[in-house]
Amino acid sequence: MYSDADAAGLYDRLNPWDPEQWPADRFFEGLLMSAGSVLDVGCGTGAMLHRARERGHRGRLVGLDPDRAALARARRRADVEWVDGGAADAAWDAEFELALMVSHAFQCLVTDDELRTSLAAIRRALRVGGRFAFETRHPQARAWEDWNPTNASEVTDAAGRPLRVWHEVESVAGDVVSFREITAEPGGAVLRTHRTRLRFLGVEALDGLLAGAGLTVEGRYGDWDRGPITPASREIVTIARRAS
Known part of the structure; x- marks a missing residue:
């Protein structure tokens, strides 16, 4: 974890x-x-x-x-x-x-x-x-449409471990966007999922x-x-x- x-x-x-x-x-x-x-x-x-x-x-x-x-x-x-x-x-x-x-x-x-x-x-x-x-x-830019696994960030953490981090939108309800941030190993094993809502x-x-x-x-x-x-x-x- x-x-x-x-x-x-x-x-x-x-x-x-x-x-x-x-x-x-x-x-x-x-x-x-x-x-x-x-x-x-x-x-x-x-x-x-x-x-x-x-x-x-x-x-x-x-x-x-x-x-x-x-x-x-x-x-x-x-x-x-x-x-x-x-x-x-x-x-x-x-x-x-x-x-x-x-x-x-x-x-x-x-x-x-x-x-x-x-x-x-x-x-x-x-x-x-x-x-x-x-x-x-600005809501007109619809930034959440770019939050998907194809835009994952490749990063090495402080311990030298290579990771991939990406976002996946779960719902758009009015002006509230719910999504999750996923931290995983390069091979795809998920280490952490964090859910967030933004207005x-x-x-x-x-x-x-x-x-x-x-x-x-x-x-x-x-x-x-x-x-x-x-x-x-x-x-x-x-x-x-x-x-x-």
Whole structure:
């Protein structure tokens, strides 16, 4: 079997945080490095905050995530605060200049109740004038149609074991896509299956939820160069502000 700790280590190999290579990482790092206090909601293994410290960020950095195996890897750095919990568990009151949800973590908030309680908690955690930045895959791009075994990733884990990782969609119900991530040996023996649901919200639905939480959209982009949303956009990138 492939343990949760193994999976957390494999995640970093499959999804290295690298602003030099990935425009999304560069976009969020620019926001992070210019803010004195940052809450990373859904921080995972902490790679983004680790790099911020390595690059000289001297302010307050806090990572929040419900995945204990991922947090165990994040805690390899003790100069960042690491907190076990989901977005709705954010219990801070007006303490941060910036909150981030990166790597499409926002889409893990699936139900309306999850979204409302999470956005309310994030707003409370922000100072007046503080910003919340996140991205979600644009539903028009139908990204889930590419999630199939033919697009498997070939990777070697930290122990030197060759693996194949792929995704298989199980259902599409409205704007919620259910799928499983499969980790297997090259010969096909399955080591781990992890099921996930993601919500694909459009611009109008996002704006309604943000407004309901007391957050005002400051910037809305369709790509990582801050271009507008177009019929070809694959992302909805949002920066929202707590006005009062």
